[in-house]
Amino acid sequence: MQKKRILVVEDAAYMRDMLSEMLEQAERSYEVVGFAVNGKEAVEKYKELKPDIVTMDLVMEVMDGIQAIRGIKKDDPNALIIVISALGTPEQKKAALDAGAGEYLWKPFTIKNLFDALEKLLGKRKDERGSAT
Amino acid sequence: MIKGLNYRFFILLSTVLACTILAFFVGFIKNETIVYTHSFYAPILLAGVWYRKKAIYIALFLSIIYILVTYPLAHLSIDVFARSAIFVAVAYVIGLVSEERAKGEEKLKETKDYLDNIITSSVDAIAVVDMDGIVRSWNKAAEDYMGYTEAEVIGTSNKKFFADPEEGEKIMRIVQRDGGLKNYRTTVLNKDKKPVHTSMSAALLRDKNGVPIGTVRMSRDITKEVELEEKIKEERDNLNLILESMDDGVYIVSKDYKVEFMNKVLIDTLGYHVGDICYKVFHNRDDSCPLCKNAEVMKGKTVRWEWDSRRNNKTYDLFETPLKDIKGTMSKLTIFRDISERKRMENELRDAEERYRVIFEHALTALCVIEHGEVVSLANKEFETLSGYSREEIEGKKWIDFIADEDMDRVQNYCEERRKGEAPACCEFKFVSSNGEIKQVNAWIEPIPGANRCIASLLDITELKRKEDELRETCEKLTELDKMKREFLNVAYHEMRSPLAPIVGYASMLERCELSGKGKKYLYIIEQSARELEKMINRMLELARIDSKKIELSLEGVYIPEVVAEVVKGIEPETKEKKQVISTVVPGVKIQADKQKVGAIFYNLISNAIKYTEEGGKIDIMVVDREREGDIRVCIADTGIGIPEEHLPKIFERFYMVDTSLTRKSGSLGLGLSIVKEYVKLHGGKVWATSEFGKGSKFFFIMPKRQ
Numbered sequence: 001m002q003k004k005r006i007l008v009v010e011d012a013a014y015m016r017d018m019l020s021e022m023l024e025q026a027e028r029s030y031e032v033v034g035f036a037v038n039g040k041e042a043v044e045k046y047k048e049l050k051p052d053i054v055t056m057d058l059v060m061e062v063m064d065g066i067q068a069i070r071g072i073k074k075d076d077p078n079a080l081i082i083v084i085s086a087l088g089t090p091e092q093k094k095a096a097l098d099a100g101a102g103e104y105l106w107k108p109f110t111i112k113n114l115f116d117a118l119e120k121l122l123g124k125r126k127d128e129r130g131s132a133t
Numbered sequence: 134m135i136k137g138l139n140y141r142f143f144i145l146l147s148t149v150l151a152c153t154i155l156a157f158f159v160g161f162i163k164n165e166t167i168v169y170t171h172s173f174y175a176p177i178l179l180a181g182v183w184y185r186k187k188a189i190y191i192a193l194f195l196s197i198i199y200i201l202v203t204y205p206l207a208h209l210s211i212d213v214f215a216r217s218a219i220f221v222a223v224a225y226v227i228g229l230v231s232e233e234r235a236k237g238e239e240k241l242k243e244t245k246d247y248l249d250n251i252i253t254s255s256v257d258a259i260a261v262v263d264m265d266g267i268v269r270s271w272n273k274a275a276e277d278y279m280g281y282t283e284a285e286v287i288g289t290s291n292k293k294f295f296a297d298p299e300e301g302e303k304i305m306r307i308v309q310r311d312g313g314l315k316n317y318r319t320t321v322l323n324k325d326k327k328p329v330h331t332s333m334s335a336a337l338l339r340d341k342n343g344v345p346i347g348t349v350r351m352s353r354d355i356t357k358e359v360e361l362e363e364k365i366k367e368e369r370d371n372l373n374l375i376l377e378s379m380d381d382g383v384y385i386v387s388k389d390y391k392v393e394f395m396n397k398v399l400i401d402t403l404g405y406h407v408g409d410i411c412y413k414v415f416h417n418r419d420d421s422c423p424l425c426k427n428a429e430v431m432k433g434k435t436v437r438w439e440w441d442s443r444r445n446n447k448t449y450d451l452f453e454t455p456l457k458d459i460k461g462t463m464s465k466l467t468i469f470r471d472i473s474e475r476k477r478m479e480n481e482l483r484d485a486e487e488r489y490r491v492i493f494e495h496a497l498t499a500l501c502v503i504e505h506g507e508v509v510s511l512a513n514k515e516f517e518t519l520s521g522y523s524r525e526e527i528e529g530k531k532w533i534d535f536i537a538d539e540d541m542d543r544v545q546n547y548c549e550e551r552r553k554g555e556a557p558a559c560c561e562f563k564f565v566s567s568n569g570e571i572k573q574v575n576a577w578i579e580p581i582p583g584a585n586r587c588i589a590s591l592l593d594i595t596e597l598k599r600k601e602d603e604l605r606e607t608c609e610k611l612t613e614l615d616k617m618k619r620e621f622l623n624v625a626y627h628e629m630r631s632p633l634a635p636i637v638g639y640a641s642m643l644e645r646c647e648l649s650g651k652g653k654k655y656l657y658i659i660e661q662s663a664r665e666l667e668k669m670i671n672r673m674l675e676l677a678r679i680d681s682k683k684i685e686l687s688l689e690g691v692y693i694p695e696v697v698a699e700v701v702k703g704i705e706p707e708t709k710e711k712k713q714v715i716s717t718v719v720p721g722v723k724i725q726a727d728k729q730k731v732g733a734i735f736y737n738l739i740s741n742a743i744k745y746t747e748e749g750g751k752i753d754i755m756v757v758d759r760e761r762e763g764d765i766r767v768c769i770a771d772t773g774i775g776i777p778e779e780h781l782p783k784i785f786e787r788f789y790m791v792d793t794s795l796t797r798k799s800g801s802l803g804l805g806l807s808i809v810k811e812y813v814k815l816h817g818g819k820v821w822a823t824s825e826f827g828k829g830s831k832f833f834f835i836m837p838k839r840q
Contacts, residue, residue: 012631018638025642059627086630089678107634108667110641 003031004122007051009042009068010035010084011060019055019084022111030118039063043071046079053118058085058096066099073100082121084109141183148176149191153198160202170199170216177220181227185235192224255351261338262291263347266301270349278354280324296320296328308335308348321352330359369458382449382469385456386411388431390421393464402445430455430465439472447473499574499591502581503532506548510586519574519593521567532589537563537571544576551578552587564591573598619681626674633670636663672804676787679811686727686815688840693756693765694719696728700735701754707743708752715739715752722758722765724838730812731836737805738769738832745830746773764818764837775826784822785810809834816840 006023010016016035023030034049036042040063046054054072058065065083072079081103083096088106096104103121105113152173159169173195180188196217203213252259252270258278261270268291271283279286279294291301300319308314314335320328335350373394376383382399386392390411395403406414412421421427426436435454442449450470455463493500499516501509512520512527520527520535536544540562550556564574574591581587640660648656678684697719708715724731735754742752750772757766776784783789787807813820818836 014635018635022638022642025645086627086634088630089674089683091683107630108637108663109634110637111645112641114638 003027004029004052004118005033005049006030006053006055007034007036007042007045007049008032008055009037009039009045009060009065010055010057011037012057015057015084019114022114025111026115037061039065039068039071042068043075046072047075050076052080053121054079054081056081056083056085056101058083058087058092066095069096069099069101080121082117084114141179145176145179145183145191148179149194152176152195156198156202161205170220173199173220174223177224178227181224181231183231184228185231186225186228188224188228188231189221192220196220258352259349260286260291260352261347261349262301262305264305264345266291266305269347275352278323278329278352279321294321296322304333304335304350305348308337309345312337318355329354330356332358365458379468381471384411384467384469386427386465386467388427388463388465390425390427399469426451426453427465431463447471448476449473496590499593501527501532501589501591502586503548503578503589504586506545506552506585506587507532509535516591519564519566519572519591521570526567535564535566537565539563547576548578548587552580554580561594564593619677622673622677626670626677629670630667633663633667637667669804672808675808676804676811679808684811684815686730686840688725689728690723691726691728691731692721692723693731694721696732697735697754697756700732700739704736704739704743707740711743711746711748711750713743713746713748713750713752715754717754717756719754719756720758722756722838724765724836725840726816726836727812730815734809734812734834735767735769737809738834741805741832742769742771742773742830746771762835763839764835766833766835768831768833770829770831772829775828775830776822776824777826778824781822781824785820 008016008019010019020032023032030053033051034045036045038060042054042056043063056065056069060068063071065085069081069083072081077100079100081101082105083093083101083103084105084107085092085096086107088104093104102124103117105117109117152175155169155172173192176195177188177192180191199217199220200213252272255272255274258275259270259272260268260275263269268286268289271281271286276282292298295301296319304314304317304319307317314333317333317335319331319333321331323329331352332355333350333352335348337345338347338349340346373396376394376396379396380398382402383394383396384392384399385394392406392409392411392414395405395407403415412418412425416422424438424440426438429436430453433455435452437450437452440449440451441447448471450472452468452470454466456466457463493511494513496513497515499519500513501516502511504510509527509530509532512524516527517524522530532548533541533545544560544562547556547560558577558579560576560578562574562576564572566572572593573595575594576592577590578587579590636659640656640663643652643656675684697717701715701717704715739752739754746752752772753768753770755768755770757768759766780789784803785806787804789803789807810820813834813836816836817840818834820832820834822830822832824830
C-alpha cells in the first residue's frame with residue numbers, strides 16, 4: 001500500500017514536531033511531505049505538493065484554518081482534511097465540517113486518537129469512492 | 134189730621150169770639166172795666182198748645198180788642214198795656230214750650246220710624262219678647278227665618294222656638310244677669326220643626342224707670358258656619374290622623390304653653406302630657422324655656438331650628454308653625470324630627486374628613502386635587518416642597534403650569550384617558566417647579582367619583598432616575614465586561630488546552646516505548662493528571678456556553694440502560710481503584726432527550742458519588758419509569774461523607790463548594806453539579822438532593838420522557 005502523503009498545517013513548532021513524530025511511528029502508512037505555518041501557506045503548499053491528507057490547525061496568523069479549508073477545497077473538492085485544534089465547541093466543529101473538513105480531532109489527543117481519526121477519514125473517502133463507482 | 138185741625142181751629146175760633154163778645158159786652162154795654170181778661174188766657178193757652186208760637190197772634194188780637202174796649206171808657210191806663218203785654222208774653226212762652234215739645238216728639242217719631250225700618254229690613258231675625266216670654270215684636274226676617282208670620286206669633290210664648298224648651302228662659306236669665314248676650318249658639322226649631330243652627334244676641338229692654346220689660350233678640354242662621362266648622366273639625370281630625378301616623382314627633386302647644394296635642398311617636402318618647410304645661414313636663418322648668426319659639430310663632434312666623442335634647446342625648450330638627458283654629462285661636466304646631474343619626478353620621482363624616490385631611494396633608498407623596506382637569510384646588514405639604522410654591526400660590530394655579538412643554542400633550546392625553554378610566558395608572562413626566570427646575574415625577578391620576586375632579590399623586594423620582602441611569606450604565610458596563618470575560622475565557626480555554634496537546638500526545642507515544650516499572654507509573658500519573666485537567670477545562674467551557682445560551686438540545690430516542698451502562702463502564706477504572714461497588718436498577722425505558730447531555734448528567738452524578746465516597750463504599754443507581762407522570766425518576770445514592778444540611782440548597786449553584794478551606798478535599802471546582810442542574814433544566818426536569826451527614830447522600834432528578 002502506498003504511503004499517504006501528509007501536509008501538516010500548524011503554527012506551533014512543537015505541535016508540528018509532535019505530529020511528525022507520531023506519523024513517523026506509522027512510517028509504512030504515512031509520510032509528512034510538507035509543513036505550513038498559516039492558512040495562506042497551506043493553500044499554496046497544497047497546490048504545490050498535492051498531498052493525500054492535510055492536518056489543519058484552526059487558529060493561525062495571516063489566514064485561519066477555516067479559510068484555508070475553503071481555499072483548498074476550492075482548488076480540490078476531493079481534498080481530505082482533518083482539523084486538529086484546541087477549539088472544539090459544537091459550533092466550531094460544525095463550521096469546520098461545513099467548510100469541507102472530513103474529520104475533527106480535538107486537542108489534546110493520543111497517538112491512537114490520531115491514527116483512528118486518519119483511518120476514519122480515509123475510510124470515508126473509500127466509502128465515497130465506493131459509492132461513486 | 135185735617136179733621137182734627139178743623140176741630141181745634143173751631144174751638145179756638147169760638148173761644149176767641151166768645152172772649153171778644155165778652156169784652157165788648159162788658160165794656161160797651163155795661164161800661165165796666167172789671168177784670169174779665171183772665172178768660173183771654175183760655176184761647177191763648179189753647180193756641181199755644183196747638184199752634185205753638187202762632188198763639189202770639191191770638192194774644193195780640195185779644196190785646197187790641199181789650200185796648201179798643203177800654204179806651205172809650207177813658208180807663209186807658211198802664212194796667213191795660215201791662216195786661217196786654219202779659220198776654221203776648223204768656224202766648225210766647227207757651228208757644229215756645231209747645232214748639233220744643235213738638236220738636237222732641239217729632240224727633241222721637243223719626244227715631245222710632247228709623248228703628249222700625251231697621252227692624253223691618255234687618256236680615257237678622259229680630260224679636261221682642263217680654264218678661265213672660267211672650268213675643269211682642271217679630272220682623273220680616275224672622276218670618277222668613279222661622280216660617281211663622283207676625284200675626285201667628287205675636288202674643289204667643291217663645292218656648293216653641295227652641296229645640297230645648299228651657300232654652301228661652303235660660304237666655305232670659307243670662308240677659309237679666311249680664312244685661313245682654315252675644316253670639317250665643319243654640320238650635321231653634323222652625324215652623325216645620327226643623328232644627329236651625331242659630332247664633333243669638335240679646336239685649337235687655339227697660340222702661341223709663343229702668344225696670345226690665347223684656348228682651349230684644351237678634352238671631353242669625355249659622356247652619357253654613359256650623360257645617361263649615363264641622364268640616365274644619367273633620368279636616369283637623371284628618372290632620373291629627375296624619376300627625377299621628379307621622380314618623381316624626383308632633384305636638385301642638387297653645388299660646389299659654391299648654392300641650393293640646395301629642396302624636397303617638399312623641400307620647401312614646403316623652404309620655405302622655407296633653408293638657409300639661411310644656412316647659413314644666415318636658416323641661417322641668419318653672420318658666421318658659423329660653424330657646425322657646427312660642428312668642429315668635431304666635432306672631433305668625435314659621436321657624437326651623439335644631440335642638441339638642443340633653444334628656445335623651447338626641448338632636449331634633451324642629452319645625453314650628455302657627456296653627457289657627459276656627460275661632461281664630463293661635464296654637465303652635467311643632468314637628469320633631471330625630472336627626473341624631475344624621476348628626477352622628479355628619480360628625481363621623483367630619484371626623485373621617487379630618488382623618489383623611491391629615492393623611493392627605495402628611496402623605497410623603499405630593500398630592501393635589503385638579504378641578505375640571507385644569508385648576509389645582511388643593512395641595513398638600515409635600516406638593517409645596519416639590520413645587521417650591523406656597524399653598525396660596527398653588528391653589529388656583531393651572532395644572533399645566535407644572536408640566537414641562539415637551540410632556541404637555543402626553544400628560545393631557547393621559548389625564549383625559551384616566552378620566553375615562555382607560556389609561557394605565559401611572560405616568561412619568563417632567564415637573565416644572567417654581568424656580569424652573571425640572572424634576573422627574575411619577576404621577577398617578579385618579580378621578581374622584583361623582584365630581585369632575587381628580588387627585589394627582591406625584592412622586593419625585595429625579596434621584597431614583599439618576600440612580601437608575603447610573604445602574605443602567607453600570608449594568609451596560611458589566612454586560613460589556615461579561616462579554617469580554619466570556620470571549621477571554623473562550624480564548625483562555627483554547628490556550629489552556631493547547632499545551633495539554635503535547636503532554637497527552639507525547640505521553641501516549643511514551644506508552645509505546647519500553648519503560649521501567651517506575652517509568653510506567655510516572656507516565657500513568659501524567660496521563661491521569663492531564664485527563665483531570667482536560668475535564669476541568671471542558672466543564673468550564675460548557676458552563677460558559679450555557680451562560681451565553683449557546684446550548685441547544687439535540688433530541689433523539691435515548692435508551693437509558695445503555696447510557697447508564699456506558700457511563701458505569703467508562704468510570705470503572707475509578708471504582709476499581711477505590712474498591713467501590715456500583716449497583717444499578719434500571720428498567721428498559723427510552724426517553725426523548727439529548728444523549729450526550731443525559732450521559733453527562735449520569736457521569737457527573739456518579740463520579741461525584743465516587744469522589745465523595747470512601748474506599749469500599751457502595752453506589753446505587755435506581756431509575757424508576759413513572760408511567761402516570763410520564764417521566765423517569767433517577768436516584769443516585771452513595772454511602773459517602775454526606776453534605777451538611779445548610780449546604781444542600783446551594784450545592785447546585787455555580788462554583789459552590791462545601792469546603793473552600795485549604796484543608797478541603799482537592800480535585801473539584803464545584804462545576805459538575807451546576808452542569809447537571811442546567812442540563813436537567815434544559816430537558817424540563819428538576820434535580821435535588823437529600824443527605825445525612827456522615828452517612829451518605831442521595832441525588833435525584835426527574836426528566837420527562839417527551840419534550
